[in-house]
Amino acid sequence: MAAPMLKVEDLHAWYDHSHVLQGVSLEARAGEIVSLIGRNGAGKTTTLRTVMGLVKKCRGEVAFDGQAGLLARPAHDRYRLGLGYVPEDRRIVPGLTVRENLRLGLVSSPLKKEEASIIDRIAETFPRLKERLDQIAETMSGGEQQMLAIARATASNPRMVMLDEPSEGIMPVLVDEMFELFARLRDAGTTILLVEQNVERALSISDRAYIMDHGVIVHEAPAAVLLADREIQDRYCSV
Ligand code: ATP
Numbered sequence: 001m002a003a004p005m006l007k008v009e010d011l012h013a014w015y016d017h018s019h020v021l022q023g024v025s026l027e028a029r030a031g032e033i034v035s036l037i038g039r040n041g042a043g044k045t046t047t048l049r050t051v052m053g054l055v056k057k058c059r060g061e062v063a064f065d066g067q068a069g070l071l072a073r074p075a076h077d078r079y080r081l082g083l084g085y086v087p088e089d090r091r092i093v094p095g096l097t098v099r100e101n102l103r104l105g106l107v108s109s110p111l112k113k114e115e116a117s118i119i120d121r122i123a124e125t126f127p128r129l130k131e132r133l134d135q136i137a138e139t140m141s142g143g144e145q146q147m148l149a150i151a152r153a154t155a156s157n158p159r160m161v162m163l164d165e166p167s168e169g170i171m172p173v174l175v176d177e178m179f180e181l182f183a184r185l186r187d188a189g190t191t192i193l194l195v196e197q198n199v200e201r202a203l204s205i206s207d208r209a210y211i212m213d214h215g216v217i218v219h220e221a222p223a224a225v226l227l228a229d230r231e232i233q234d235r236y237c238s239v
Contacts, residue, residue, distance in 0.1 A: 002029040003066065005160045005191040006051070006083075011060035013043075013050045020046045021058070022215040028160065033182060033192040035202040035223060037237050038212035044195040045088060047212070048162045052078055052085050065159055079108060084158035088165050090149040094138030098129055101137050101148055105155035118155055125181070126151045128174075143174030150181070160191035167198045179205055199237045203227040211236045 004027040013021040021043050028034040036044050050058045053075030062070040064083055078085065092101050102119055106112045123130035126147055132140060137148060146166055153161050163182075167175045175198070183205050186192055196202035203209055206223035213236050219226075226232060 002031055004028065004063070005030045005032075005065055006193065007061075007063040008047070008051065009061040011047065011050060011058065011062065013046055013055045013058040015046075015055070015057075020215050021050060021060075024060070024212070024215070024217055026210050026217055026220070028191050028193050030159075030191055031186065031189060032207040033186050033194060033205055035194045035196060035199075035206040035209040036212060037196060037199050037202060037209060038218075039237065040197075042212040043215040044212055045164055046215075048085065048087075048164050048193070048195060051162065052083075076108070079156070079158075082157075082159035084153035084156070084161035086146075086149045086153045086161065086163045086166060088168070090145055092137050092145055092148050092152065095136065097134050097136055098140075098148055099133045101152055102129075102133075102155055105152035109156035111156055122151050122155060125184070128177070141171070141174075143170035143178075146170055147174070147178065147181075150178070154185060154190065158190065160193070161185070162193040162195075164195045165197060166194070167196060167201065175201065199233055200227065 007027045009025050011021050011024040024047055038044055046055060049055050051062055058071060064070045064081055099119060102122060103115060106115055111118060128144055128147055129151055137145060166178055179201055182192055194202055203223040203226055209221060209223045209226050210217045211219040218236060219232060
C-alpha cells in the first residue's frame with residue numbers, strides 16, 4: 001500500500017465558539033484520488049481550509065509527505081511543500097489575463113525560471129486555456145475560470161492538490177472535461193483530495209472516499225463500493 005501523502009488525525013476546528021470539526025481523521029495515499037463527500041454544512045470545506053492553515057482555531061495532527069506538524073507552519077508553506085489548493089471561490093485575478101494568472105501560480109516556486117515551458121505544457125493539458133492565454137480571465141465562462149484555477153494550482157507540479165466543489169455551477173461539457181483532467185493528473189502522479197456535491201461523478205473517478213456528517217467522518221470505503229451503495233449515499237449525501 002502506498003504511503004500517505006496527507007494524513008489528518010483527530011482534527012478539530014472552531015469558528016468563534018462553534019465547534020465545527022470534531023475529530024476528523026483521513027488520509028490520501030500517494031497517487032490516489034480521494035473524495036470527501038457529505039451534505040451541505042457537514043464540514044468538508046472547513047476540513048480543507050484547516051489543512052491549508054486558513055482556520056485559526058484548530059487542533060489535531062496533520063502530516064504531509066511524511067512531515068508532521070503541518071498545522072504549526074504558516075499557511076504559505078503549503079505551496080512550497082507541494083500542496084496545492086483550489087478553493088470554492090477560485091480566487092483567480094479577474095483583471096489579469098490567463099497567462100498572467102498562471103504566472104502567479106509560479107511566483108514562489110523554484111520552477112519560476114522555467115515559466116515559458118510550463119505555460120506551454122499547461123496549454124497542452126488544458127486545451128481551453130491554450131486558445132485563451134491572452135484573454136482577460138473575467139471574460140471567460142465560470143467553467144473556464146475554474147479550469148484556470150485548477151491549472152494555476154497545478155502549475156508548479158504539486159505532489160497533491162485539494163479541490164473544493166470544482167464542478168459547481170459549471171456546464172456539463174466542461175464538467176466532463178474536468179473529471180477527465182483529474183484522472184489524467186492522478187495518472188501523472190498527483191494525489192487529489194476532492195470535495196464534490198456531484199457524488200456519482202466524484203466516486204466514479206476516485207479510489208476511495210470518506211463520508212462526512214456533522215464534523216466527523218462517518219464512513220470510509222473504496223469508491224466503487226460506495227458508488228454501488230444507494231442507501232448510504234441517500235442517507236449522508238442528499239442535500
Ligand atoms: P457546503 O457544501 O455547504 O460548503 P461543507 O460540508 O463544506 O458544506 P462547511 O462550509 O465546512 O461545510 O461548514 C461547516 C459548518 O461551519 C456549517 O455549519 C457552516 O455554517 C459553518 N461555517 C462555515 N464557514 C463559517 C464561517 N466563516 N464562520 C462561521 N461558521 C462557518
